[in-house]
Amino acid sequence: MKKTRFLTQAAMIAAIYVVLVEAFKPFAYGMVQVRVAEALTILPFFTPAAIPGLTIGVIVSNIIGPYGILDIILGGLATLVAAYLSYKIPKRALVPLPPVLVNAVIIGAMLYYIFLGTPDQMPLLAIMGWVGLGQLIACYGLGYPLIKILDKYGKRIFW
Known part of the structure; x- marks a missing residue:
């Protein structure tokens, strides 16, 4: 029962992540991006199933996305690291911080490399910023705000 619940939660999180990326695709890629689906990166605080769920969601989204294998690998790795760190953080206020920092560094460096030598090239620190x-x-x-909502209603979803 516990394993089934874990797998179901992970699959649902992955699916919701992909749907949110696709629904807000114009904002999800590029040097200046706001991936609405990244709001879900707080979920490891509530369930460890979010770690593989978010990672798979990012990998699938990046398979569909414009940047190819580099984004699939590095995006998946960045999400795995950030989700694990969010899972380990005990203070609610700090839970969103790992995805901010990890993605700024890893995805910022990846985008710098991808846009190197193009008219869209920017300095590395600017892209990371x-x-x-x-x-x-x-x-x-x-x-x-999703943390606050799940604090109130999360027991119905995760337990």
Whole structure:
């Protein structure tokens, strides 16, 4: 029963992540991006099933996305690391922080490499800053209120 619940939660989180990325696709990719689905990165605080769920959701979204294998691998890795760190953080106010920092560094560096030598090229720190800002909006602006909602209603969903 416990394993089935874990797998079901992970699959549902992955599916919801992909749907949110696709629904808000114009905002989900690029150097200046706000992935609405990143609000879900607070879910590891409530269930460890969110770690594989978010990772798979990001991998599937990036398979569909424009940046190819580099984004699939690095996006999945960044999400896995950030989700694990969010799972380990005991303070609610800090739960959205790992996805902001990890994605700013890893995805910022990846986008710098992808856009290197193109007219869209920007300095590395600028790209990291823009990615971090988008993550801050998604993770704290949307994710933190989601924590408050799940504090109130989460028992019906996760237990």
